């Protein structure tokens with residue numbers, strides 16, 4: 001049977017309050033209240049924004065969804081995990097302060113920000129999944145312990161995973177530090193002799209993994225966290241992955257970690273994709289005012305994480321009239337590889353029925 005994916009049109013031109021109202025309308029129309037029970041500790045997974053990036057989903061846009069959870073008398077709390085790279089989300093203290101500045105806390109939404117992976121990103125639970133790459137995955141412990149999850153993802157392109165939405169929000173965004181390292185382990189770009197020594201990659205590398213000598217840039221594989229930022233910023237095409245092998249391992253591992261996040265929470269997680277302000281890089285990229293790569297589409301929601309991502313990809317490609325790899329200028333990437341692996345490991349279905357909500 002096809003998974004139901006609910007869809008409502010909206011866009012940045014509507015303004016944050018209308019976007020919030022439409023997300024709430026979608027929540028009601030899709031019957032997502034059934035995922036949440038009175039007294040649940042409900043994790044509301046978001047990306048609170050990583051300065052200077054300013055194209056993430058802003059907190060007022062999710063206010064209506066939070067109000068729904070409060071009306072259902074759950075105990076919702078905003079969650080996001082510590083990043084591998086040094087920045088404002090590198091540990092729970094800095095992350096909570098940033099979340100509050102961006103309205104993702106008690107002052108903005110009336111609920112607290114709580115780092116589910118502890119102060120340093122090391123509070124984790126090993127979840128057995130028996131995947132193709134991972135027999136067990138390492139997930140933020142309070143994500144595992146809470147009773148239900150409202151996952152709110154921003155759909156964007158990504159230089160390695162090709163598309164970043166629900167699966168990446170779950171797999172990477174809910175993993176502990178060790179879980180993230182495992183996913184990135186396969187991704188180590190290399191610098192070719194096309195390097196002009198411009199220094200852009202050095203300036204943007206969040207892990208201080210790049211050095212420059214008289215000939216070209218070099219990447220320290222022990223420091224590199226595989227984020228792909230250097231690949232994205234190099235204007236000379238001098239930093240490359242072995243796309244044929246490495247990015248596919250990352251995509252598979254993200255899907256397997258996502259499986260670990262939802263294991264034991266069948267029908268207790270609702271997945272929302274905000275397909276507005278779609279940019280070529282994810283919200284972690286330290287670039288401001290990234291341009292949209294496709295017109296705003298709206299919000300999609302489902303209880304099936306595979307179906308909601310598949311439907312989002314299909315709508316973006318239909319709206320743009322081309323494939324996401326072509327939109328990103330990376331023909332060798334394929335977002336479906338991750339989706340299909342997620343389906344193979346039992347996370348959900350690529351067979352969906354899109355139901356538009358007026």
Ligand code: SF4
Nearest residue numbers: 195196198199201234
């Ligand atoms: S951004 Fe590219 S060209 Fe510039 S230093 Fe880095 S690898 Fe070399």
Ligand code: SF4
Nearest residue numbers: 205224225227228230
């Ligand atoms: S992928 Fe590039 S930017 Fe990211 S940590 Fe490695 S060297 Fe630095």
